[in-house]
Amino acid sequence: MSPISSPNPAPDAPLQLTSQAFRDVIGRFASGVTVITTHSGGKDYGTTASAVSSLTDDPPMLLICLNKSSSSAHAILESGTFAVNVLAEDHVQLAGRFASKLPDKFEGVPVEKDGNGSPLLVGALAHLVCRVSEQVEAGTHYAFLAHVEDAVANPGHPLAYFRGGFGRMRMAPEASVLRDVRERIINTVNDRDQAIDIGLWARELAVDVDLVHRALTALASEGLVRREAGRFVIAPVPESIIFESYAAKLAIELGVAESTVGKVGGEQLAQLRRHMEATLEFVEDDHFTDARAWIEANERFHEYMVELAGSKILLDTYRRLGLPGLNARTINTSTYATTELLEDHRRLVEAYENGDLAAVTAVLRLHADRPRQMRARERELAGPAGA
Ligand SMILES: Cc1cc2nc3c(=O)[nH]c(=O)nc-3n(C[C@H](O)[C@H](O)[C@H](O)COP(=O)(O)O)c2cc1C
Known part of the structure; x- marks a missing residue:
């Protein structure tokens, strides 16, 4: 780990763009949402963060930016390690919890530990175990450049962040799967109010579970299915x-x-x-x-x-x-x-x-x-x- 450096001093000419205008514009760059965790001085730390970017594939590296006021940032300065937990679409509450200053953000949150001791949130869409290689001081923030030592992906869809709000990311469903799933729903005679077994439908249509999920997400906006407790239920036909x-x-x-x-x-x-x-x-x-x-x-x-x-x-x-x-x-x-x-x-x-x-x-x-x-x-x- 190299010491904090500040390679580019602030330009002399005053900036024309206000920070508010910049936030408004950059907020249109939709991102995922993560919780960055670390373990330092016998304590777990975690903060919600969207400033996460892949840096290089070879070697696998990523970049995170944390405010200097973040206690997690200071813990990472100490530990030199962290984990990135990519949140899934039903993790809005977790995102809120880890964006807070609660004294124990981990209370009631199931976790496992990575090899460095950083907590891994159970149910996250992905985990990336990281070791800091360089940290750069940039105004109000630290940018941490890190090697990714381990990475695990789980099935599901990401929580999205856009213009200060959370949302679901809609992938364009594959036309043929959308047509087949739509036909099935319309043709379902007696299953009104029953939850759809996505795994079974995927097997019967011989397609990936994700494609069926995407099709159902699109059909929910047509009103043919509705979401209930994380499941899709066949709705009365509009x-x-x-x-x-x-x-x-x-x-x-x-x-x-x-x-x-x-x-x-x-x-x-x-x-x-x-x-x-x-x-x-x-x-x-x-x-x-x-x-x-x-x-x-x-x-x-x-x-x-x-x-x-x-x-x-x-x-x-x-x-x-x-x-x-x-x-x-x-x-x-x-x-x-x-x-x-x-x-x-x-x-x-x-x-x-x-x-x-x-x-x-x-x-x-x-x-x-x-x-x-x-x-x-x-x-x-x-x-x-x-x-
Ligand atoms: C969607 C979202 C994204 C955020 N992204 C970042 C980020 O990239 N960097 C950062 O420093 N803070 C970010 N925050 C704010 C921190 O989560 C917040 O300041 C938190 O209270 C810091 O906690 P800590 O002091 O325990 O580390 C984000 C908050 C939200 C809701």
Whole structure:
């Protein structure tokens, strides 16, 4: 360790930039947040710090800047060693604690010790064990240049610091994983309010856990999932997504009608009718006897109609809308009137059998508007308090 040096004296000309203006501008340089710890004179020290930078890879070195008023800085001057604990996104409280002047910041904070005795915060995103090689005095601060003797990384996401506030860092999710995870959520029929098992989803999608986590973070801003106690929970689908999905469904079905009405054969029409009749089985007295079975039968009927167009790509696109999941998560089985739905289906098949494109189109438009009508009726039934 070399003695404190001050290689560059302050310039003679007065600076134009005020410290406040500088802080305001440099605050736009987003950083992570760390807790720098050390052990000196039989005591543990720790301070929150964002002025941490990688210096060289070979040898591995980093740089930290600590205010001369920091007791941790003085302890590092004594010990010549420190550890950098990179905080994870749920460590806002730890960051606050170690930015304070509490007499014992480590009380109740689980730690392990590195080889030099510096405390390592359990659960940190990364630990870097450092030995000071040089320290430079710069105005109000000491800059410590240090060799990194050991480094450990853990899974998770960092706590971010930007313009004086804490935040989460959003990584752009990989488009394909985002699409797959979104589709899964929309298609999840019965897991409302259940926490997502990210590890399981990652295995099933054969992708890295981090990618699933990133996708869920992005989907949380869409309102499809919400965070609860550090976990992601499937949320009720926002109305805007439901209505957009039904609008997309209608667009596909209108295109299918255009290219199939009057052109499909007798066997296909008979099959369409059979699918329609299968949906009747699960309804009695205007209510579902088995809503889930009805949703599946309903989907087979609608999908069969799309299949008539003979395009696998179109069918895949239709399936991606996740209509069974949306239905399952929006239908309120106790108030849902089914007569209109069944009547729409009947009239649709009849119009197909008559080769009447105008009638098919009219039924499809009306049918696509049913979810909105049902919602309005549910609101009406619930009265002003339920609105
Ligand atoms: C997000 C954040 C980043 C900080 N970064 C630094 C830093 O890089 N250097 C520093 O000296 N103080 C920094 N501080 C302030 C110290 O954490 C604070 O002065 C602390 O009380 C020092 O504790 P100590 O005297 O026990 O060492 C930061 C505070 C926060 C909240």
